[in-house]
Amino acid sequence: MRVLISGASIAGPVLAYWLTRHGFDVTVVERAPQLRKTGGHAVDLFRPAMEISEKMGVLPRIEALVTGTDTGTICREGTRRPVRIDITKAVGAVSDRHVEIMRDDLSEAYYDAGRDDVEYIFGDSITAISPEAEVTFEHAPPRGFDVVVGADGLHSNVRRLVFGEDAGHTQFLGGYLAVESVPKTLARDGEMNSHIGAGRLAAIYTARPLEDARALFMFRSKEELEYHYRDVVRQMELLREAFAGMHETVDGWLDELGRAPTFYFDSITQLQLDTWSRGRVTLVGDAGYCPGPAVGGSTSIAVLGAYILAGELAQANGDYTRAFAAYEREMSEPVRRSRAMARGIAKGLIPNSRAGVWALTRGAQLISMLPASLTKAAAKLNTKGVRLYDSMHYREYSTPVAG
Numbered sequence: 515m516r517v518l519i520s521g522a523s524i525a526g527p528v529l530a531y532w533l534t535r536h537g538f539d540v541t542v543v544e545r546a547p548q549l550r551k552t553g554g555h556a557v558d559l560f561r562p563a564m565e566i567s568e569k570m571g572v573l574p575r576i577e578a579l580v581t582g583t584d585t586g587t588i589c590r591e592g593t594r595r596p597v598r599i600d601i602t603k604a605v606g607a608v609s610d611r612h613v614e615i616m617r618d619d620l621s622e623a624y625y626d627a628g629r630d631d632v633e634y635i636f637g638d639s640i641t642a643i644s645p646e647a648e649v650t651f652e653h654a655p656p657r658g659f660d661v662v663v664g665a666d667g668l669h670s671n672v673r674r675l676v677f678g679e680d681a682g683h684t685q686f687l688g689g690y691l692a693v694e695s696v697p698k699t700l701a702r703d704g705e706m707n708s709h710i711g712a713g714r715l716a717a718i719y720t721a722r723p724l725e726d727a728r729a730l731f732m733f734r735s736k737e738e739l740e741y742h743y744r745d746v747v748r749q750m751e752l753l754r755e756a757f758a759g760m761h762e763t764v765d766g767w768l769d770e771l772g773r774a775p776t777f778y779f780d781s782i783t784q785l786q787l788d789t790w791s792r793g794r795v796t797l798v799g800d801a802g803y804c805p806g807p808a809v810g811g812s813t814s815i816a817v818l819g820a821y822i823l824a825g826e827l828a829q830a831n832g833d834y835t836r837a838f839a840a841y842e843r844e845m846s847e848p849v850r851r852s853r854a855m856a857r858g859i860a861k862g863l864i865p866n867s868r869a870g871v872w873a874l875t876r877g878a879q880l881i882s883m884l885p886a887s888l889t890k891a892a893a894k895l896n897t898k899g900v901r902l903y904d905s906m907h908y909r910e911y912s913t914p915v916a917g
């Protein structure tokens with residue numbers, strides 16, 4: 515059975531790996547000219563994704579590449595003295611099994627795990643998919659497949675081709691996210707330094723494997739802002755406006771905007787498709803069920819979704835109708851819970867009042883001061899909120915054949 519996957523970031527390579535282990539023929543088409551190794555950001559990998567990575571044999575590599583951001587400072591807007599926080603303890607309260615890694619490093623680890631058995635086509639994109647899964651590309655000649663999977667992110671090309679331009683399935687969560695590459699000298703290895711004010715948060719971090727540092731900005735907005743997603747100049751202007759007068763250090767990061775080699779700007783938007791399969795086509799990861807970038811553990815959901823989809827296609831012996839239905843059934847609860855968590859985090863992460871900012875800073879400080887055993891014990895009482903990944907159960911599939 516021939517499967518075409520669009521997108522080679524996280525969900526794409528994980529799905530490709532497992533499909534080949536189950537004996538499928540897999541082609542991956544990626545728009546970028548090569549595996550993207552710039553402009554990534556740190557992502558969290560929680561328990562289910564860690565276990566799946568372990569089954570793939572890539573866990574030692576992932577653990578060797580963790581960012582190691584263990585401590586940090588928070589400076590409240592209008593105050594001069596930052597408070598120190600212990601990020602390890604805060605994260606320990608969220609999960610017993612978690613790592614933070616740069617998305618590009620993670621993507622490369624998954625790609626390397628399966629690359630020998632997968633056909634990768636870089637620098638190309640699907641232009642049309644017929645109901646029989648005859649596919650045309652921008653550059654490559656047309657080809658027929660049995661199944662096509664969109665693993666091409668929040669702004670998925672496959673979703674647009676199959677479900678339409680915007681079928682009203684996105685919910686704006688009231689905020690924006692930007693990431694800018696800045697000189698490494700502006701940050702310290704192993705530290706995340708942040709400034710927080712009502713409705714806005716700016717932070718900087720770097721990590722051992724990085725040659726630069728990343729300035730990260732999140733801000734609230736009641737309304738969706740007017741800009742084109744390719745208009746970087748306008749996006750930078752909006753960012754400068756949102757962070758005007760916050761702190762001289764933040765001004766320094768914003769001054770780098772004109773020189774930044776990579777820049778990312780997007781709304782924190784949740785995808786809410788009721789179904790993510792149509793005919794021979796289905797979606798995986800952010801393309802199908804992004805709970806919201808940076809707020810819902812979407813990398814872990816992408817890895818889990820890829821593993822489940824491959825397993826269900828194998829269980830159904832390639833009967834895609836049965837497999838897609840089972841895949842959606844298995845994923846519905848994790849997706850529902852990650853959406854709920856993302857909505858909660860989007861609300862709480864950037865408080866919109868000075869009192870909220872004070873409470874958040876004080877809370878982070880308190881967690882840093884308490885013994886780790888106590889913060890973990892308290893957090894374990896809550897398996898619906900941020901600990902949801904540790905409490906998530908998923909279906910395991912019998913050991914597949916070698917690829």
Ligand SMILES: Cc1cc2nc3c(=O)[nH]c(=O)nc-3n(C[C@H](O)[C@H](O)[C@H](O)COP(=O)(O)OP(=O)(O)OC[C@H]3O[C@@H](n4cnc5c(N)ncnc54)[C@H](O)[C@@H]3O)c2cc1C
Pocket residue numbers: 520521522523524525526543544545546550555556557558559617638639640665666667668670671691692693778798799800801807808809810811812813814816
């Ligand atoms: C700034 C930021 C911070 C984040 N922080 C976190 C975090 O802390 N924790 C967390 O869990 N998650 C985080 N995320 C989310 C995380 O990056 C994604 O959830 C994860 O990468 C999903 O993987 P994916 O493979 O589904 O999609 P993506 O990583 O978006 O990959 C999509 C791939 O498809 C390719 N593509 C796009 N269009 C086409 C096309 N037409 N044809 C072929 N290929 C195409 C792209 O080039 C890309 O390689 C963050 C995201 C952002 C943007």
